[in-house]
Amino acid sequence: MKLKDKIIIVTGGGSGIGKAIAMRLAQEGANIIIADINENLARETAQEISDMGRESIAVKTDVSNEDSVKNMVNITLEKFGRLDIVVSNAGVSRMGKFIDISEEDFDFNMNVNAKGGFIVSKIAADVMEKQGYGKILFTISMAGKCGSPLYAHYNASKAALLAYMQALAMELAPNIIVNGVCPGLVQTSMQEREIKWSAELQGISEDLVKSQYLSGIPLQKLEKPSDVANLIAFLAGDDANYITGQAINITGGMILRR
Numbered sequence: 530m531k532l533k534d535k536i537i538i539v540t541g542g543g544s545g546i547g548k549a550i551a552m553r554l555a556q557e558g559a560n561i562i563i564a565d566i567n568e569n570l571a572r573e574t575a576q577e578i579s580d581m582g583r584e585s586i587a588v589k590t591d592v593s594n595e596d597s598v599k600n601m602v603n604i605t606l607e608k609f610g611r612l613d614i615v616v617s618n619a620g621v622s623r624m625g626k627f628i629d630i631s632e633e634d635f636d637f638n639m640n641v642n643a644k645g646g647f648i649v650s651k652i653a654a655d656v657m658e659k660q661g662y663g664k665i666l667f668t669i670s671m672a673g674k675c676g677s678p679l680y681a682h683y684n685a686s687k688a689a690l691l692a693y694m695q696a697l698a699m700e701l702a703p704n705i706i707v708n709g710v711c712p713g714l715v716q717t718s719m720q721e722r723e724i725k726w727s728a729e730l731q732g733i734s735e736d737l738v739k740s741q742y743l744s745g746i747p748l749q750k751l752e753k754p755s756d757v758a759n760l761i762a763f764l765a766g767d768d769a770n771y772i773t774g775q776a777i778n779i780t781g782g783m784i785l786r787r
């Protein structure tokens with residue numbers, strides 16, 4: 530087990546990619562704090578991890594609210610006494626033609642995806658700097674590296690997060706390691722919502738959206754949450770200790786550069 534007894538926070542760990550990450554890290558021996566705005570989902574994941582014999586707690590958290598994140602980190606420290614790794618994964622998306630995107634839509638994406646990453650990492654880094662060690666990992670997206678129609682606000686939020694991650698890696702080196710992962714098209718509830726929106730916005734069927742997705746993926750299959758979790762598990766472990774400031778593509782070959 531590569532992460533035996535590590536104390537790891539996973540934001541957005543109640544479902545989708547975050548849940549797969551939490552379960553995978555627990556399989557590697559870690560104890561996990563599930564920080565999610567959806568308390569019921571967070572509790573379900575924490576229970577599944579406890580059933581595996583690890584310690585896990587669910588803390589209702591809104592990553593876009595500093596007091597909420599401080600409360601979650603304080604609860605973590607009270608229970609476990611330290612914080613080894615944080616996976617800042619919680620995120621949201623909406624779709625729309627950029628001309629129709631409202632200020633509220635733009636703020637929603639930026640507040641959770643970009644500002645949320647800032648708040649979570651800032652409060653975690655404060656603890657880690659006092660400890661003298663730690664790792665901060667972000668779920669970014671290929672949307673942070675290249676624009677795509679109907680996602681202008683989401684693209685902006687993920688590009689901001691990517692550049693922020695790089696700055697953080699330079700400021701926090703050498704004691705704290707910082708990296709990000711850039712998934713492609715992952716089968717989660719976020720993707721289900723996006724397939725519906727995309728079909729409506731383009732006036733085509735959901736099946737056609739799915740075939741559009743597949744035709745753009747060299748490996749010819751949609752990504753699973755566990756694919757992302759496997760990469761996060763690698764980055765969380767000691768085998769990745771000479772990697773920092775990287776945003777690693779995991780897209781089935783959709784992005785071949787950068």
Ligand SMILES: NC(=O)c1ccc[n+]([C@@H]2O[C@H](COP(=O)([O-])OP(=O)(O)OC[C@H]3O[C@@H](n4cnc5c(N)ncnc54)[C@H](O)[C@@H]3O)[C@@H](O)[C@H]2O)c1
Nearest residue numbers: 541543544545546566591592619620670714715717718719
């Ligand atoms: N699904 C994809 O294709 C895909 C691709 C690339 C990147 N991502 C990124 O992966 C991450 C996870 O996405 P997913 O597909 O698993 O989505 P999801 O909607 O299935 O899960 C997101 C989780 O985050 C939680 N959450 C939402 N807002 C929150 C907030 N303010 N505070 C705390 N928790 C909050 C939700 O309750 C949910 O449990 C996101 O950052 C997303 O942008 C997803």
